[in-house]
Amino acid sequence: MSDPLERTEAEWQVLLTDEQYRVCRQGGTEPPFSSAYHDDHSPGLYRCVCCRAPLFHSEHKFDSGSGWPSYWQPVDSAAVTEHTDQSLGMHRTEVRCANCAAHLGHVFPDGPPPTGRRFCINGVCLEREENAPAPSA
Template structure:
């Protein structure tokens, strides 16, 4: 399967629980959020590619990552326009835009209109929803 395909990955709840750690499952399948400054990658700036923990789909390149000071990995752009899908999230008395992996529907985090140029967007992503592939490895 190439990185550009958007073929859906569908698994049973039991299959997801077998594949993912309890924290990864809570975040990606139950739409959870890790506490700020506790998850992986929030303070990591190595060169490479961030992929979905559920299906290995490419999500974000390290050259789009920036320090937003919020305690979660933040990016100004997804790896492609079809890498993530947007969904209205009106939980906890707020209205936000939830971001999910377009391939396996994993909850990744949220996108906000307060990011840097060139997009003005801040993809605020749970580190446990991703795996990092270092460049050249």
């Protein structure tokens, strides 16, 4: 990936809806089961709503029962960055878009094989490109 995309807060506020801005740029969380993508199993590529960078593919999506779209891996290990998050009195690993630093959600060590990881992602941070082929490994 290239250098992270930088915009001013005013530019982000114009480009995003209020909810997208709150979650992606301010580190918020959408309510569980509120995203159209939490139980959507349509084929496609999920891109960052802020910069359109490819993040996750439907072939890596699974139903975690958590209420948020969940994936066992990103499309590429360089697509996302991971950061320590100690907010809310918990130790978690935050996931951000590597291209624009948008907050996407968190990753947990309780996912299915082959990775054992659960990328628990806010659906408001994503837009699906239907029927996009899975990236080659």
